[in-house]
Amino acid sequence: xxELSNSGAEEADETATFRxxxxxxxxxxxxxxxxxxxxxxxxxxxxxxxxxxxGDAARAVIDLSAVSRFDTAAAAIISRTAAELEEQxxxxxxxxxxxxxxxxxxxxxxxxxxxxxxxxxxLYLQIIGKIGETTRALAAEGYGMLDFxxxxxxxxxxxxxxxxxxxxxxxxxxxxxxxxxxxxxxCLLTFLIGAVVAQQGAVQLKTFGAEVFTVNLIxxxxxxxxxxxxxxxxxxxxxxxxxxxxxGSMKMREExxxxxxxxxxxxxxxVLPRVAALTVTLPxxxxxxxxxxxxxxxxxxxxxxxxxxxxxxxxxxxxVGFWTFGVGLIKAPFMAAVIALVGCRAGLAVTGSAESVxxxxxxxxxxxxxxxxxxxxxxxxxxxxxxx
Amino acid sequence: xxxxKKGEPIIEVEGLDTRFGDNVVxxxxxxxxxxxEVIGIVGGSGTGKSVLLHTILGLKRPNAGRVRVFGLDFSxxxxxxxxxxxxxxxxxxxxxxxxxxLTVAENIQVPYREHLDLSPELMDExxxxxxxxxxxxxxxxxxxxxxxxxxMRKRAGLARALALDPEILFLDEPTAGLDPIGAAAFDExxxxxKETLGLTVFLVTHDLDTLHATCDRVAVLAEKRVIxxxxxxxxxxxxxxxxxxxxxxxxxxxALAGK
Numbered sequence: 037x038x039e040l041s042n043s044g045a046e047e048a049d050e051t052a053t054f055r056x057x058x059x060x061x062x063x064x065x066x067x068x069x070x071x072x073x074x075x076x077x078x079x080x081x082x083x084x085x086x087x088x089x090x091g092d093a094a095r096a097v098i099d100l101s102a103v104s105r106f107d108t109a110a111a112a113i114i115s116r117t118a119a120e121l122e123e124q125x126x127x128x129x130x131x132x133x134x135x136x137x138x139x140x141x142x143x144x145x146x147x148x149x150x151x152x153x154x155x156x157x158x159l160y161l162q163i164i165g166k167i168g169e170t171t172r173a174l175a176a177e178g179y180g181m182l183d184f185x186x187x188x189x190x191x192x193x194x195x196x197x198x199x200x201x202x203x204x205x206x207x208x209x210x211x212x213x214x215x216x217x218x219x220x221x222x223c224l225l226t227f228l229i230g231a232v233v234a235q236q237g238a239v240q241l242k243t244f245g246a247e248v249f250t251v252n253l254i255x256x257x258x259x260x261x262x263x264x265x266x267x268x269x270x271x272x273x274x275x276x277x278x279x280x281x282x283x284g285s286m287k288m289r290e291e292x293x294x295x296x297x298x299x300x301x302x303x304x305x306x307v308l309p310r311v312a313a314l315t316v317t318l319p320x321x322x323x324x325x326x327x328x329x330x331x332x333x334x335x336x337x338x339x340x341x342x343x344x345x346x347x348x349x350x351x352x353x354x355x356v357g358f359w360t361f362g363v364g365l366i367k368a369p370f371m372a373a374v375i376a377l378v379g380c381r382a383g384l385a386v387t388g389s390a391e392s393v394x395x396x397x398x399x400x401x402x403x404x405x406x407x408x409x410x411x412x413x414x415x416x417x418x419x420x421x422x423x424x
Numbered sequence: 425x426x427x428x429k430k431g432e433p434i435i436e437v438e439g440l441d442t443r444f445g446d447n448v449v450x451x452x453x454x455x456x457x458x459x460x461e462v463i464g465i466v467g468g469s470g471t472g473k474s475v476l477l478h479t480i481l482g483l484k485r486p487n488a489g490r491v492r493v494f495g496l497d498f499s500x501x502x503x504x505x506x507x508x509x510x511x512x513x514x515x516x517x518x519x520x521x522x523x524x525x526l527t528v529a530e531n532i533q534v535p536y537r538e539h540l541d542l543s544p545e546l547m548d549e550x551x552x553x554x555x556x557x558x559x560x561x562x563x564x565x566x567x568x569x570x571x572x573x574x575x576m577r578k579r580a581g582l583a584r585a586l587a588l589d590p591e592i593l594f595l596d597e598p599t600a601g602l603d604p605i606g607a608a609a610f611d612e613x614x615x616x617x618k619e620t621l622g623l624t625v626f627l628v629t630h631d632l633d634t635l636h637a638t639c640d641r642v643a644v645l646a647e648k649r650v651i652x653x654x655x656x657x658x659x660x661x662x663x664x665x666x667x668x669x670x671x672x673x674x675x676x677x678x679a680l681a682g683k
Contacts, residue, residue, distance in 0.1 A: 073540060073550075073588060080546045107589040108621065112553045113546075139620045147556030389570050391524055 051075045052110070056086065063093035063126065065117075068102035071110035080113050087120035096121045101132025111140040184381045188311065191303045206309035214275035214310075215317025219324065221274070222267055226325040229266060230258060230332025238340050247341055251348060252355040254333035259361045263326040265412060268371045271318055272404040276379035279310050280400040283383025284393040292384070302384070311376040318372035319365055326364065359424045367415050371408050378404040430460040433495075434592060434624050435480060440489035442475055449475050451648040453489070459591075462618055462625040463653075464635045466670065467645030473628045476645065477596055480626070481515060493592070511539055513592040514585030518600065520577035522569040528555065528580045529565040535587045554583040559613060575606045586617070592624045593617070599631045611637040632671075632679035644670075 052075040054067040065086070069075070090096065098118060100106065118128045133141070156162065195202050237253040283306055286292055292302050330352065337343045343351075382400035386392050435457035442450040449472035457463050467473050478484040480491055482498045490497060493513070498506055522531050529551040536547050555565055558579040569577055578598060585593060598614070599607035611634050617623055618638075629635065635642060636656060643653045646666050652658065659671045670676065 073536075073542075077540070077542050077546065081543065084545075108553065108557070108586070109546075109550050109589065112550055116549065136620075136622065143557065143616070143620045144553055147553050389524075391570060 052079045054079055054083070058091055058093050061092060061094045063090055063096040063121075064099065065096060066099045066102065067114070070105045071103050072105050072107045073109040076109055076113060083113060083117045087117045087124070090121055090124050090126060093126060096126045096128045097131050098128065099131040100134070100137055103137070106134075106137045106140065108140060108144065111137070111144040115141055115144050180385075181377075181381065184384075185377060187303055188307055188377065191301065191308055192311075195304065195308060201304065202312075203305060203309045206305075207313050210310050210313035211317050213278070214271065214314055215321060218271060218274055218317075218321060222270055222321050222325050223328045225270065226258075226263060226266055226328040227332040227335075229262065230254060230329035231336045232332075233257060233262070233329075234333035234336035235340065238336065248343075248351070250337055250341065251333070251343075251351040254330065254337075255352045255355045256360055258329035258333070259326050259356055259364050261364065261412070263329050264322045264364045264368055264371070265408070267318065267321045267325045268368075268375065268408045269405055271314070271321065271372070272375045272379075272408060273401055275314060276375045276404045277397050277401045279376060279379030280382040280386075280397045281393060283307075283380055284386035284396055287384060287386045288388060288390065288393060307377075307380040307384075310380055311373055314372040314376040315369045316372075318375075319368035322365060322368045326361070363415075363419055363424060367412065370415075371411060374407050374411060375404045378407060430622075431458050433457070434459040434493065435626065436490075436492040436495075437476075437480065438490045438492075440476075440479065440491065441487045442472065442479060442484065443487055448648060450479075450486075453645075453649045455643055455650050455653070457624060457626060459624050460618075460622060461640040462614065462627060462638050464639035464642045465626070465628045465645060466630070466635065466642060468666070471645045472648075473645055474596060477594060477626070477628055481513075481594065507539075511535070511588050512590055513594060514588065514590035515594040516578065516581045516585045516596065516598060518596045519574070520569065520581030522572075522577060522580055522584065524569050527566050527568055528560070528572070528583070531569070531580060532584050532587050534584065539588070550587075551583075554586055555580075557586070557617075558583045559609060575602050575610075578602070578610070582613075586621075589621060590623070592626060594626045594628075596628050597630065598627065599629065599634050604633075607631065607633065608637070610634075614638045632676050636679055 050070060052069045052071045054065055056063060056065050098114060121128050234250055234254050238247050238250045241247045241249055295302050295305060334345060334348045337348055338345065379400050382396040382403070386396050433456045435455070437453060437455040440450050440453040453476070465473050465476065475484065479486050480493065494509060496509060498509065501509065522528070523534065526534070529548070532551045532554050533547045536542050536550065551565060552562060555562065560576060560579050560583070564572070564576060564580065569580070572580060599610050602610060614625060615638055618625055625638070627634070627639065639656065641653060641655055642659050643650050644659070644667055651664060652662055652667060659667060662668060
C-alpha cells in the first residue's frame, strides 16, 4: 500500500488527486499531491459523488500519507467526506495522518458540521414583507416627526418666555452659512431659470402673436411659485443635508449624550438656532431669487423682444398685484421650518456608524424636498379657496 | 509555493527610514521575523508600530531601506507575482475592516471569489468552517458588519484574514477594545491557530496579557528603531528605562502576577 501512495505523490505533486479501490468490502481512499485550497475544487466535486455512492463496502480507510500539503480547506473536505461516509453506514478510519494533519482535522471537526445555508423566503413573501415593513416604518416616522415638532415648539415657546436663553451666536452663524453663503448659487440658478422660462415662453407665445405676455408669464410664475420652490430645493440640498451631517456626526461621537449629561438640551442648543436661522433666511433668499428671476427674464425679453427695461418694469407692475408676490413669500418660512426640522431630526436619528450618517443625510434631503412640494400643493389649494 | 522551514527568516526589514514631511518615524530600523514564531511589536504611542506594519504590507512606501517578505522584495515584483504572494499573508486591521456592504460569510468569501475558482457549495462550507474556527456562532454568517459587536467584528476580520490559510498573519491591536474574557479567548485562539496552521504571527499590541500569553519574542520600538528584540525574560531583565517602565509598571506587574 505504501508503495502505491508514494508513486502517486511523485506523479501528481502539483495538484490534488485521489484514487479509490474496494477490496474485501473495504473502500480505500488514497489522497495524493498538493491538497491546498487552490487545487481542491475538482476533487471536492468528485468526493461529493463518492460519498453519495460509496459502492459495496462496510469500511472505509482514508489514506493521507501521500499528501504533500494539507490546509484547512482540505481538512474540511476530508472530514465532511468521512462524516458523509459514516452516515452511509461505513466505519471510517484514517491512515498515514501526520501530526499536523491530525491537529487540523481535529480542529475542523471541532467546528461541527457546517449548517445548511439559510435560504431566503420566496420572492412574493419578500415583496409583501417589504411593503409591510415600509408601511410600518412610514407610520412610525410620521408619529416620530409629530412628536419632534411638538418638542421643538415647546422649546421655542419656553425660549420666547425667557429670551436670554436663546443661542444668539449659533443663530447668526447658521444664518450666514445657510443664507448668506447660499446667495451666489441661488442668484445664478434663478437668473438662468428666469431667462430660460422667458425664452421658452416667448417662442411659444409668438405663434399666437402674444409675445408681450411673456412678461406676465415670468412675473407670475416666478413670484408665485418658481422663485420659492427653487430656493427651497437648493436650501434643502445645501443646508438641510448639512444640518443632518453636522448633528449626525455629533450624535455618532456621543457629543449629544455628553450635552444631555451636562444638563444641556440638544433641542435648545442645536435644533432651535438652526430652525430659527433658516426661517429667517429662506424668505430673504426667496425675495432675492424673485428679483434675480425677473432680471433673467428681463434680460431675455430685452434681447429677444426688444423691450426696454422701463417698459418691462411697468408691464411687470401691471401684471402682478401685491398678493402674487405675497403668496410666494408667505410660504417661505413654513418651508424653511420643514427643511430645518427634517434635517435636524434625521441628524438626531443617526445611530453609531458612519454609514448611518450618509444614509440619514440622503433620506433627509429626499424627504425635505418631497415635503416642500407637498406643502406647496397644499398652499395652492388653500389660496385658491381663499381666492388670492 | 512550498512551506519553508521553521526558524528561517520570513520577514526581513533592513535600514528602514520612514518619514511624514519633517517628522521622522523610523531611522535605520532593522527587524527579522522567523517562520513559525509569534512576534509582538510594542512601543509608546506614536513610535510608528502601525506605520511599520503598513510599510511591511506595502501600503506605505519607505523613504529608504529594504523590506523582504518570504525572501521577496515586493516593490520589485511584477503585478502578477505580487498578487500571488499577497495571498500568502492575512491581515486583521484594528476594527476588522470588514466590507460593510457584504455579510460576514461574503466577506470571508471575497478572496475565494477573487483568486480561486470554487463551487458555491464549497465556498459556503469553507466560510462556515472559518466562522466556527474563530469562535463565532453559525448565525453570524448572514449578518452585516454593522450588526456585529466590536469583538465579533474582530473575529470576523480574523476569519477573512485566514480564508486562504496564510503563512503570515498580521494583527493590529487584536485585543484592543475587547473585554478581558474576550481578549483571553482571542489570545488562546492565536496560540491555537499557530499550533494547527503553523502560522507566523506579527502582532502589534499594547496588551501586556497578550504579550505574556502568546509571544515567542517581543520587539520594542523606541527612538525611531527597534531597540530590543528578545523573549519576555529578556524584556524583564532589560535596564533600558522605557522598557523597564513598560514591563515593570503597575499594570505589567498585575499581568505578570496573573500569569
